[in-house]
Amino acid sequence: MYIQVSGDFRKKSRSAVLAISIFIIVYILMFLLTIALAAGCVIGGILLIAAKPMFVTIMLGAGLAGTGGFIFFFIIKFLFKKHINDRSYLTEIKRSDEPELFSMIDDIVKEAETDFPKKVYLSYDVNASVFYDSSFWSMFYPIKKNLTIGLGLINTSTKQELKAILSHEFGHFSQRSMKVGSYVYNVNQIIFNLVNDDESYRNSIEKWASWSGYFSIFAALALFITGKIQWVLTKMYSFVNIRHMALSREMEFHADEVAAHIAGSLPLEESLLRMELANNSYQNVISFYEAKISKNQTSRNIYKEQSFVMNFLAQQSELDTKHGLPNVKLSESGLFNKSKLMFENQWASHPSNEDRIARLRTLNIIKDSENEPARDLFRDFEKTQEKLTVKIFSNVKYQKGKTDLDFETFALEFENQHFKDSFDKIFNNYYDNKNPDFSIQENPAAKDLSFEELFSKEKVEMVYTLIALENDKKTIEAIANKEIILKTFDYDGRKYITKDAGKLISEIDTSITEVKNLVNQNDSDIYTYFLKLAGEADKKSEFENIYGKFSKYDSEFEDRFKPYVDISNATAFLSATTPFEQIIRNFKNLKPHEEKLKSEITSYLDSPEMIDDLEEQTIKDLKYYVEKDLIYFNNNQYLETNLQLLMTAINIQPYFLHKKYFLMKKELLTIMKDLENRTYLSERLSVAEESAVPEIKGTEPAE
Known part of the structure; x- marks a missing residue:
């Protein structure tokens, strides 16, 4: 299969290649200049030692030669740099594990006319990607790519949608013309390494400087010179990267076209529109269990819960269902985005979903679809879900033995929390x-x-x-x-x-x-x-009272927030080096601010609805803080435990202020809802009474 690249792709490819060519010219000039400078430093060091061999000249000569060596190493260090991707969160699967999934990948590889991935991995999230370990030398020899498929994606897709998404990933590497993009990517990584990845380089210089005071002078000189080189490279990186990003957007469109030819336009469109909901649902479940860490509760199957949350949120948004999954329409995905402003984000590597879908609809390629759940590609998908769920929680440290929250309890608690934290x-x-x-x-x-x-x-x-x-x-x-x-x-x-x-x-x-x-x-x-x-409804006084209290709190909100700003400013010295006498004065000046803070927190702690979402230990810490007169500095030392209590109290203040605002807003909307429901029921009852025809019984004529 060969797909002609667009005129925009060719134009932006030329722009990217031109930018790289300019970078190479600048780099070669800097490389030659660096060699000359390094050679001058080494020769100068040798001549200095040879002129008058003694301890001082030996150290100065060695330092000068070392400066030249470090400058030269800086300009060539990317040659030895290899980017190794973190695989700790990945789970490798083999053909013998999941033959049906691998059969789908075989079909995609054949149609895309590309190579089968070196390895196939499962990840936790709602995504798919192709990655490889790269170095400078990968520009000159081919590298086999690895495929990563997110279980959260498989869990929320049909077979055809998954095929479309995977086809898109292979589409990046299937066309000969796309190799320009791969080349640009590699060069871009090299420039990034030169510009930003210099931690090991700096560590080497600092270690060298620590050997002698003489060397520290030359280390500073080497850092000064390489800093200037880095400044030039930073400018070049911006110049190249903007054009690389522009090309990346065209590569996305091209990969979409490959996917559409393999799996059809509609499956890719529908998966793109649902992906935000699927990812949001996954993140909601993760957030739910992050709040359960203190209770030592985990999930047995986080992906079963993701499906529940996705369907629940879809139901709340009144979305249609198609093939057993929420069907998000383009009009619904952009309901709350009414911006008229359009400009090409020169730093974005991906085009917007709207632009991608517009292109897919123009293509309008129709293919026979397998609309069964993508999970059916697996021999035992539930077992795989549970295996990855265990891995997700494996790095969480629990104080006591953890317990799995059963699904029914999760569903009930999630629904309750959702309704509690949202408006009707x-x-x-x-x-x-x-x-x-x-x-x-x-x-x-x-x-x-x-x-x-x-x-x-x-x-x-x-x-x-x-x-x-x-x-x-x-x-x-x-x-x-x-x-x-x-x-x-x-x-x-x-x-x-x-x-x-x-x-x-x-x-x-x-x-x-x-x-x-x-x-x-x-x-x-x-x-x-x-x-x-x-x-x-004879509730005018109640409505006006609730409305008035909320109005008053709204008008006072900025003033209520001011004590938080004041005490934050009053404690700013804690993050700076401060003389002991000044520290003592600062804490003395802090007292009036603290009294206001304690008074506010006490009022919140006395309200159960304000603290129902806080962890038990946090509540205990806040109560201890407001009841005690804590000392934060003694014997010229900060008392870290007490300072931590102070910071907890300060940082909880905005939470309380916003939560009270939310609760007052919800109280007002609740009475508005109740009044409307009462009117609705009254109207229904009135209509029913009017439409009811009374039964009139006839009378027998008197004999």
Whole structure:
């Protein structure tokens, strides 16, 4: 199979090769200069010793020669550098273990006209990749690649989707034209090693400098000279890397085309759209068990729980199901991203999903699909899941013997935690990234308001449009201030040059004002609507009380946050070298701030709902802190245990402030939901009563 590369690919390949050619020329010039400098240092050192052999001249001559040697080694050190990938988190599988999976890989390799991977590994996550150990010499001889497949990906894909994703990975190396990309990648790694990977080099110089005070002078000289060389290489790295990243994006499009020809366009599109949900679900499970470490609880099968979380979140978002898996549509994946700003991210190695899917739809290649779960490729997938789950938790240190949390308990606890930490979906995500506007007033003129209209999809999109406009404005201000370096960018389908950014900001300000007015009007209608419902339910005082308390806390939030900023500033000296007398004065000045902190924390500790998510030991530490008058510095030494308690108390303060805000917001939304539910039930009952036809019994005529 041969797929013609695009004009953009050829253009960016030439740009990348030209950049590398310029780098090579610069490098050769620097290499020759370095040889001359190193030779001069060595010859100068020898002549110095030969002129007058004595201890001082021998040390100075050796130091000068050493300087030349270290400078020369710096410019050639990448020749001896080999990049070894960490395999500790990988589990190798062989053909005899999983013949059906290897048969699929055989088919892909045959169709892509590439080589079978050297080794196949399973990883924990929701991803697939091809990797290899590389060095300078790998530019001149072929290297067999290794394939990594994430179990979290297999767990959330069909067979055809997995085939598409793996075909994409092999697509990077299947075409002869793609070898340009591999070559660029290797050269880019070499430059990176020269520029950044110098820890062992510095350690060698420091060790040499420690042998003698004479050598330390020359070590400083060597570091100064190599620092200047490194500065030039850093500039060259930026120059080459920008073009490498641009080529990488084209390589992604090309690999997608290979995958589409092998497995079809639609399976790759659907897997791309679901991947974010699948990965988010996996990370949710990981986070759940991170909070269980203190309770010595682990999972027996983290991937069974990933599937549960993915389906649960899909259900909450009302996603359709296809082939037994959530079917995420492109319109749904971008529901909350209303930005009109488009510019090519010159540092991005991957194009956006939207761009990739647009290309796939243009190709529209249809293939026969195997839509059974990808897990069916394994002989005993559940056993494999459990094996990798054990490996995930193997590096976690538990204080006591760990126990596996049964699946039913996990499901119940996860659901409860989700509902506890989120707002009711009755509001259609309107308040997920927005707080009530407490500046609005009741609108007596508003009539015929309906809940469905107030929280419709159009009104929700209006909120996220406002958020996008405000974010776009910040980005364009950064472009105007040259914090982001661009030549051109697109906004709302029009191309702009950088100097026009300032003019565009005023236009965005106009749009922000227009949308903000619409959102404010809707917020006013929402307040009016619920005020009316509260009055009808004889709960107007309760609603206004909850609304007023939240409004007050919202207005005071910045002032409540200020003590945290003050005490953080007052303890900043702990991370700096400070004279003993000043330390004593600083802790004395800290006392007033500490009293405020203790008072705040005490009020939170007295509220069960504020501490229900904290670990038992953290609660004990906080109680001990507020009850004791701790000493932090004694006999010219910091008392680390007490300082740790202080830092725990300081760092917990923002958590308490934000949690209280969340709880007050949820309390307000809960009464709003209850009022709406009451109205809904009342209306249903009224309709039922009106539609009910009374049974009229006839009477027998009197005889």
